Amino acid sequence: MKKRLILALLVAAFVVSAVAVFVSGRWYLSQPIQSDASTPLLLDFRGGATARSVTIQVTEHFEKGNSALIYRLSQVFDDVDHLQAGLYEINGRQSWFDVWSMLSQGREKTFTVTLVEGLTLEQWRAQLKQLPYLKDESSELDPAELRQKLGVTETSIEGVLLPETYSYRAYTTDIAILKQAYQSMQQVLENAWQERSDRCPVNSPYELLILASIIEKETGLADERPLVASVFANRLAVGMRLQSDPTTIYGIENFDGNLTRTHLREKTEYNTYRINGLPPTPIAMPGKASIKAAANPARSPYYYFVADKSGGHVFSETLEEHQQAVRRYQLNQE
Known part of the structure; x- marks a missing residue:
């Protein structure tokens, strides 16, 4: 009986310890990485990168946490094996659960550009060329090549793109934004013509x-x-x-x-x-x-x-x- 009692106590102690580790581990990963208003981290997660490299970059940027421990806990409590490549913005108010959820769902940082009415195509292209994380593919194209890339059937691109605010993700091309502007203008113009x-x-x-x-x-x-x-x-x-x-x-x-x-x-x-x-x-x-x-x-x-x-x-x-x-x-x- 005494042996059985000791064994039961040991099992109970193990269970309590395991539960404590489980609860404390989940609690740790659910807390803000850094509660103060620190500068966000732009994490460029490319193909071939690993969750381990993410933990290192984040802990180094916010100067908080043990990357090895965080990585091991994350392997236990979250999905770190199916992360999507992209550019992500991580701020100190997020938890590690938030970080892994964002990367696994591919919720990349988005940028916006407002293309203003009354400007010319060349002024727009100069503006697009200055934007962060936007690939310039139009600069080397002559007018005919650019029209073909955009699917423009008119003789000139001038005037056929809709001034609007457009969103894009990192490494989107300027061609993609201009093509969206052309398609948007086609719809606006069709409606105006009908009315x-x-x-x-x-x-x-x-x-x-x-x-x-x-x-x-x-x-x-x-x-x-x-x-x-x-x-x-x-x-x-x-x-x-x-x-x-x-x-x-x-x-x-x-x-x-x-x-x-x-x-x-x-x-x-x-x-x-x-x-x-x-x-x-x-x-x-x-x-x-x-x-x-x-x-x-x-x-x-x-x-x-x-x-x-x-x-x-x-x-x-x-x-x-x-x-x-x-x-x-x-x-x-x-």
Whole structure:
């Protein structure tokens, strides 16, 4: 009986110890790695890397924990054999359970980029080239090759990509983002074309993009876009030239910021002071609001507008009224 009692006590002690180890081990892995507001770790977990290397990098970065012990406990209490490659952001408030869950489920860090309306393709490409963890694949491509990569059927990429905020993971290519922007624009443009009013002055979705890009460059004020669109619609309806400075500027190689009379007299395919109708391509990336305005211009009597130096424009029905506005707001003549 005494031997049996001793054996039972030993077994009980072993069980209690095992339970204590089990509970303390799980408790340890469930605690924040480091509770203070330390700098997060960007963990670049590549193919061929191991859970052991993860524990070493994390403990070294946060200067807390025994990597060997953590690795052994993690093998017991979590899945560390099926981790997905990627770039992960680990902060000190996470537990080791959080870390292994994130890596096993492939919850990589995401980055965002906002491609702004009114800019050109080249300005967008320069912006993309500066982004962290984004692979540049477009720089070496000529326009035809880039159009093919993006699946663009139009003659120019200018204007056919939607300004929007896009998300990407590390080592995504700039081609992937531009392709997404093209596909998004196709949907927006199709919807706008289907919902256009009878005042829409153009004959195709692509012409709608061209007009929208001019509106985008002419004003940044939301409530002005339908009025600016109405001016161009009215002009196109009676055969007047658009006479838009931004189109002329787009056609000037190495423009230095000073638009001169010589520029306005020069006949280029983008100088709407010298050509009838629309230029051959968009002149910038138009946003949704400008596309909507182009498809649904306001009903107005205006044929002219001039900047009022406060961010907006003064609209006029007649050339005489327009000239008075020019003298007042541009030449400072009352």
